[in-house]
Amino acid sequence: MILLNKNFLANELAKWRNEGLIDRVTSEKIAARYDIDLQNIGDKKNFILKLVAYLFLALSLITLVGANWEEMPRYVRLLIIISILAFVNLSALFMLKKGRESTAISLFFLGNFCYGIAIVLIAQIYHLGEHMPNGVLLWAVGAFVLSISTKKSILITQSLAIALLWFIMDIELRVSHEFLIFIAISFYMLLKDESKALTVMLFISIFVYIICNMANLSSFEFSQFMWYITINQIVLIGLSYSLFGISLSLVAQKFNKIKIAVALRWISLITGIAILLFAMSFISHRNYDYIDLNNSLAFYGRIYGVLHIVFATFSLIILAQFKRYYVAILALFLLILPFGVGYFFEYSNAIYSILSVITGAVLIKQDYFKLGLSTIFIVANVRYFDLIGDYIGASLLFLLFAVIVLVVSRNKKAIKNES
Structure with a gap:
């Protein structure tokens, strides 16, 4: 259940209890079924509002100080920076000792932003260094120390987001493998304190790290065709990575890591569908007049090709173990997809379109009805406008789409009749 629906149900349960429609035990059982914390639902809203308020407070301080910044002596500016940092963090510690945890965390959250601003301002005052990513790295390290x-x-x-910013900024010079230290720390802390936000940030950070390494290995200083090949490789690894994330969500759910499982499943689904729709819309052979079919298997021999095989294979094993056979079919498709795209390069957009429709059908089969149906309709619309004039090709493609959806519909009906 998505967050908005959970909030709605939590509010409705409170109303039903006040009206006497249900008792406390019943409301708690319903809440437990959908992983809703009735005790803290109000605290979460207040916590988010506090974070927003402190962000506006930070902007207010920056604007006020910035208006007269250049006119102040250096020592006054440095004193202001140190005073603000000390005030925010000491206030957070005071609130933590008083037992007001949400307020303390909000102040620490603000303190991390103030720390980053302080680094920039001190560097500006004393003209320290010209390589900006070093300052962001210092910000990330300090934020992680406080967060841990x-x-x-x-x-x-928040700290991992800052570290990701440093990694992206530093990519112009090199791929900073030290970023893996931040990822490892974040993963360890996730196991200690489950969080949907941290799960999503970890998923994004690992994906960005993989893509940047692929770009570094392939180098974008190639011809236009080689640039296309690199994008195609990113699509392939992105799809297998997303399916691997879905598989791991099943493992997390088995070990009762519900928040991690829910967040990982949704970010993986959204990422995978977005990559598929991008591939079927923008990857096409029509703009290229050269292809070397002898290199169609070269992807499997490279390090990211091996990673693609590892992701798809482990996904297949996990999905089969959990008896998610329809999703396991997608893992099989992904294993042979590089081979198919390599030998049928001129039909690559059609291949990705068919795979998108199959994915949509599988989503419907797994009770993600709206998401699956939306995916199929987006594919149909894109292909319709893309194939205007080629009526035979469009007709055959839509006929294939219809067959896929009808097969899924028939299977769902058969299951209902059996039950």
Whole structure:
């Protein structure tokens, strides 16, 4: 159940209890079924509002100080920076000792932003260094030290986002493999304190790291065709990575890591569908007049090709273990997809379109009805406008789409009749 629906149900359960429609035990059982914390639902809203308020407070301070910044002496500027940092963090510690945890975390969250601003301002005052990513790295390290000491996942999420910013900024010079240290720390803290936000940030960070390494290995200083090949490889690894994320969500659910499982499943689904729709819309042979079919298997021999096989194979094993056979079919498709795209390069957009429709049908089969149906309709619309004029090709493609959806519909009906 998505967050908005959970909030709605939590509010409705409170109303039903007040009206006497259900008792406390019944409401708690319903809440437990959908992983809703009735005790803390109000606290979460207040916590989010506090975070927003403190962000506006930070912007207010920046604007106020910035208006007269250049006119102040250096020592006054440095004193202001240190005073703000000390005030925010000491206030957070005071609130933590008083037992007001949500307020303390909000202040620590603000303190991390103030720390980053302080680094920039001090560097500006004393003209320190010209390589900006070094300052962001210092910001990330300081934020992680504070976050680890508090052991709160929301602060770890913020710190990992800062580290990701440093990694992206530093990519112009090199791929900073030290970023894996931040990922490892975040993963360890996630196991200690479950968080949907941290799960999503970890998924994005690992994906960005993989893609940047692929780009570094392939180098974008190739011809236009080689640039296309690199994008195609990113699509392939992105699809297998997304399916692997879905598979791991089943493992997390088995070990009762519900928040991790829910967040991982949804971010993996959204990422995979987005990549598929991108591939079927923008990857096409029509703009290229050269192809070397002898290299169609070269993808499997490279390090990211091996990673693609590992992701798809482990996904297949896990999905089969959990008896998700329809999703396991997608893992099989992904294993042979590089071979198919290599030998039928001129039909690559059609291949991705068919795979998108199959994915949509599987989503419907797994009770993600709206998401699956939306995927199929997007594919149909894109292909309709793309194939205007080629009526035979469009007709055959839509006929294939219809067969796929009808097969799924028939199977769902058969299951209902059996039950």
